[in-house]
Amino acid sequence: METIAFNDFMSGSYKKEKYYASKKSKEKSNVGKVIRRVGTSISIPLLLAKPAFAASPTAVPVNAATEFAGHTAMETLAHALDPLVNILVALSFPVASVIIVGGCFFFMIGRSEKGWSSIMNAGLGYVLIQISPIILNMLKDIGSAF
Known part of the structure; x- marks a missing residue:
């Protein structure tokens, strides 16, 4: 589905190749702006945030995680x-x-x-x-x- 401005539709300029070329370049420039905005809006909070998981460099074994989940479930049921x-x-x-x-x-x-x-x-x-x-x-x- 394509949206065409009313003036372009009435004048028939939407049928010309020049219209499509200018529209595509305009879309590309808008896409770049959107990508830059999204990228900065995501990266700034991440750069300013304190590292939350940097305190423990060792991984938690899977057995401990399942044991904790089992213990929590047992306590809830009990x-x-x-x-x-x-x-x-x-x-x-x-x-x-x-x-x-x-x-x-x-x-x-x-x-x-x-x-x-x-x-x-x-x-x-x-x-x-x-x-x-x-x-x-x-x-x-x-x-x-x-």
């Missing part, structure tokens, strides 16, 4: 459920309290076996939820040992 665990730990006391009070009501209506069962289950659930962060940390340490 702590992905921490907010959920923290919410469960925070809610365990109020929920256990309500269930224990409910167990006491079972005593009042004469169903003592159901009352003892609910109180023991609430106590056991509360203790297990409170120690669940410790259990999860132990599993994480065991998994990272291998």
